[in-house]
Amino acid sequence: MNNNELKELEELRAYKKDRESLVCRLEEDNIPKNKINILGTEYTVELSKKLPDGLDGRTDRTTKVIEVCSTLYEEPKETQLQNLKAYADTVLRHETIHAILNESGLEQHTSELHKEEVVNWIAMQYPKMKKIFEKLGVEE
Numbered sequence: 001m002n003n004n005e006l007k008e009l010e011e012l013r014a015y016k017k018d019r020e021s022l023v024c025r026l027e028e029d030n031i032p033k034n035k036i037n038i039l040g041t042e043y044t045v046e047l048s049k050k051l052p053d054g055l056d057g058r059t060d061r062t063t064k065v066i067e068v069c070s071t072l073y074e075e076p077k078e079t080q081l082q083n084l085k086a087y088a089d090t091v092l093r094h095e096t097i098h099a100i101l102n103e104s105g106l107e108q109h110t111s112e113l114h115k116e117e118v119v120n121w122i123a124m125q126y127p128k129m130k131k132i133f134e135k136l137g138v139e140e
């Protein structure tokens, strides 16, 4: 891991810690905004009260905004997934992967690689892949 990657990791850890504290005091008109550097491009990560079409998250490559539905960070109702936090993290990973692919020139409407199925697969499996690479000592 080089210095830039290390700095990005530290920023991400600081962001996650900051996000958790911000989510705790989320209010109607005080939606937290956070910045994250994605392959050299600054994105804003926002919690949105309501996204269109029942989406849980979305990435806008034109405005460089990643949105995650704020209700995923609320206490789950009986009818919902009980570990919403884990699901919310997967949603944020999913949207971040969209941004990474976009910033790599692999835009969703033009690239065969940038498909929802591929993005879902990476978002779901990344934590396990990371552990495997760490155990093998080949995470860089």
Ligand SMILES: [Zn+2]
Pocket (backbone or CB within 6 Å): 094, 098, 116, 119
């Ligand atoms: Zn998607």
